Amino acid sequence: MEVIKRSRIEKQAENNLIHETVEGMLANIRSGGEETVIDYARTLDDWDGAFVLTAEKKQQLIAQVTDQEKQDIQFAHKQVKRFAEAQRASLSEFDLETEPGVRLGQRIIPINCAGCYVPGGRYAHAASAIMSIATAKVAGVPFVVAASPPRGNAIAPQVAYAMDLAGADMILEMGGVQAIATMAFGLFGAPPADILVGPGNAYVAEAKRLLFGEVGIDVFAGPTESAVIADETADPMTVAIDLAGQAEHGTNSPVWLFTTSRQLAETVDRILPKIAADFPSGDVISTAWRDYGEIILCDSREEVCQVSDRYASEHLQVIARDLDWWKARLTNYGSLFLGEGANVTHGDKCSGTNHILPTKGAARYTGGLNVMKFLKVLTWQEINEEANFTFSAVASRISRLEGMDGHARACDWRLNKYYPDHDWDFDVADQQRYD
Numbered sequence: 001m002e003v004i005k006r007s008r009i010e011k012q013a014e015n016n017l018i019h020e021t022v023e024g025m026l027a028n029i030r031s032g033g034e035e036t037v038i039d040y041a042r043t044l045d046d047w048d049g050a051f052v053l054t055a056e057k058k059q060q061l062i063a064q065v066t067d068q069e070k071q072d073i074q075f076a077h078k079q080v081k082r083f084a085e086a087q088r089a090s091l092s093e094f095d096l097e098t099e100p101g102v103r104l105g106q107r108i109i110p111i112n113c114a115g116c117y118v119p120g121g122r123y124a125h126a127a128s129a130i131m132s133i134a135t136a137k138v139a140g141v142p143f144v145v146a147a148s149p150p151r152g153n154a155i156a157p158q159v160a161y162a163m164d165l166a167g168a169d170m171i172l173e174m175g176g177v178q179a180i181a182t183m184a185f186g187l188f189g190a191p192p193a194d195i196l197v198g199p200g201n202a203y204v205a206e207a208k209r210l211l212f213g214e215v216g217i218d219v220f221a222g223p224t225e226s227a228v229i230a231d232e233t234a235d236p237m238t239v240a241i242d243l244a245g246q247a248e249h250g251t252n253s254p255v256w257l258f259t260t261s262r263q264l265a266e267t268v269d270r271i272l273p274k275i276a277a278d279f280p281s282g283d284v285i286s287t288a289w290r291d292y293g294e295i296i297l298c299d300s301r302e303e304v305c306q307v308s309d310r311y312a313s314e315h316l317q318v319i320a321r322d323l324d325w326w327k328a329r330l331t332n333y334g335s336l337f338l339g340e341g342a343n344v345t346h347g348d349k350c351s352g353t354n355h356i357l358p359t360k361g362a363a364r365y366t367g368g369l370n371v372m373k374f375l376k377v378l379t380w381q382e383i384n385e386e387a388n389f390t391f392s393a394v395a396s397r398i399s400r401l402e403g404m405d406g407h408a409r410a411c412d413w414r415l416n417k418y419y420p421d422h423d424w425d426f427d428v429a430d431q432q433r434y435d
Contacts, residue, residue: 001303004265004295007254015202022177022206029181034188040178047150051188053171057154058164064157072350073162077130079352084138087371101387107378110140111216114374115183115193118163119200120149120175124156127349131356132198132218132369133166139374144168145183145190149175180207184215197369199224199356218369222359224249226344227256227313227333229304231320234259236267238340240275242317243268246344247288248281254292256311258304265295305329312363315344332363385418 029036041047053061065073095105116132119125129146136144146168148155155173163171170190172179180200186192195216196208205221212220226246230239243255259265272293276285298304301320308316312332320326323338330336334357335347348355357368383391392411399407415422 001299001307002297004262004297005269005293007294008291018202018206019210022203023210025177026181026207026210029178029187030185033185037174037178037182037187040176041174044176044178045150045174047173049150049153049173051172051174051182053155053160053173058160058171061154061157061160062164065161069158070161073126073130073158073165076127076350077134077162077165079350080130080354081134081138083352083354084135084371088138088375091372091375091377099387099390101384102391103382105380107380108375109378110142110374111194111376112141113143113145113191113193114141115180115190115196115215116144116146116168117179117183117196117198117200117204118146118148118159119198119204120151120155120159121201124151124158125199126156126158126162127355128199129159129162129168130166131354133163133168135354135369135371136197136374137167139371141374143170143191145170145172145193147172147174147179147183149173149179175204176201177203177207180204180211184211195374197356197373216373218356218373219358219366220360220362223252223254225254225256225311225314225359227258227308227311227316229308229316229318229320229326229330230257230259230261230264231301232261232264233321234261234264234319235340236264236271237275239264239319240268240272242343243293244272244276244279244285244289246315247276247285247293248279249288251284251287252292253288254294255289256293256313257295258298258307258311259295260298260301260304262297265297269295301325302329308332309364312358312361314357314359314363315347317342317344334358334363334368388414388418 025040091108093106093108095103097103114136116136118129133144133146144167146163148159150173160171172182174182180196182188183190183193183196193215196211197218199221208217209220224246228239228242239257243257247253247255257265257268272289273286276282276289279285296307298307308330309332314334315337316330316333317337318326319340327336327338335353337344337347347353354369358366392414396408396411
């Protein structure tokens with residue numbers, strides 16, 4: 001293995017200032033409630049308006065969306081919804097008798113309220129609104145609160161349309177830590193969210209991280225990551241453009257190339273800065289590539305898999321021979337894009353798989369946002385008197401070997417109650433002592 005281009009920043013250190021700022025803001029909002037949120041919105045976003053988007057204002061915003069924009073957003077919504085529906089259909093409840101008199105089963109039910117954050121800032125993330133809200137609604141979540149930072153005197157019209165199309169029950173014109181806290185704590189008439197989902201900046205990500213446990217979250221999010229695996233059959237221009245396109249996410253967004261072709265590696269290294277310079281967002285791309293871009297030359301495709309799985313990238317694109325081989329061998333990634341035709345942008349915007357994905361190596365142990373994140377698998381059991389002959393006896397003995405006498409006596413009581421004629425060798429209190 002040889003590193004053709006190395007990241008200038010080996011590891012992104014946690015920003016202690018962000019942590020302290022967010023921790024303080026959450027504490028202030030927890031104690032000060034809505035008035036504190038109003039103060040933060042006025043100070044940070046220069047916002048003095050109402051937070052809950054009214055039906056009238058929503059229709060005014062939607063009227064600004066062109067027919068082509070509506071058609072494109074509808075197309076993306078259809079794809080995401082259809083894939084989420086297939087995920088939901090893959091789950092099932094069941095009820096089985098494991099032993100005579102013993103019935104076990106599981107129920108699958110949605111959480112009661114989801115809070116979906118849709119970033120604003122530099123871009124109008126209409127696709128993010130679909131990814132989170134539509135998926136929650138397919139899961140059956142009865143109430144979805146969606147929040148997005150205002151741009152001037154309103155949220156982006158296209159975002160408002162996407163939120164409405166996806167089924168948001170309440171839309172907040174609010175961003176940042178105050179929006180995350182509002183959804184988590186249930187302010188301004190919203191029920192407290194059971195889970196917070198959606199991408200955001202470092203402050204939003206830190207707020208979700210600090211609230212995790214009190215509420216659920218989708219993923220521990222960091223800057224967007226993208227990797228391309230390519231062999232000698234790949235077009236260097238395509239590889240370079242795809243890497244540059246993903247570096248547009250931010251100046252701290254890593255993009256990586258893993259390849260078995262030295263010629264490809266050196267060509268991409270040479271042309272990518274020139275390509276970035278021609279992009280409207282060239283400054284962002286150039287900085288991300290300079291500071292975080294890497295090209296790693298491997299001796300074999302097996303070594304490429306080892307390197308890729310170690311990086312566990314959020315997005316992973318494969319432009320190489322034998323795509324089925326790669327699909328079978330790669331294990332750590334947020335979402336996989338097979339072949340030149342499957343560009344990461346497709347997944348980001350409209351192909352149907354979710355673009356809210358794990359970063360910072362979290363793909364080693366979790367996938368991205370999906371229907372299951374909004375569902376609870378609840379188990380139940382029913383054990384009749386006859387089955388207690390076996391199950392209470394075994395549970396009692398295991399409890400005692402573990403030193404848990406109280407657990408054991410709960411089973412002993414049932415054995416003596418259901419089978420009083422048996423000579424049980426258990427220490428059971430006489431019921432008359434408590435009458």
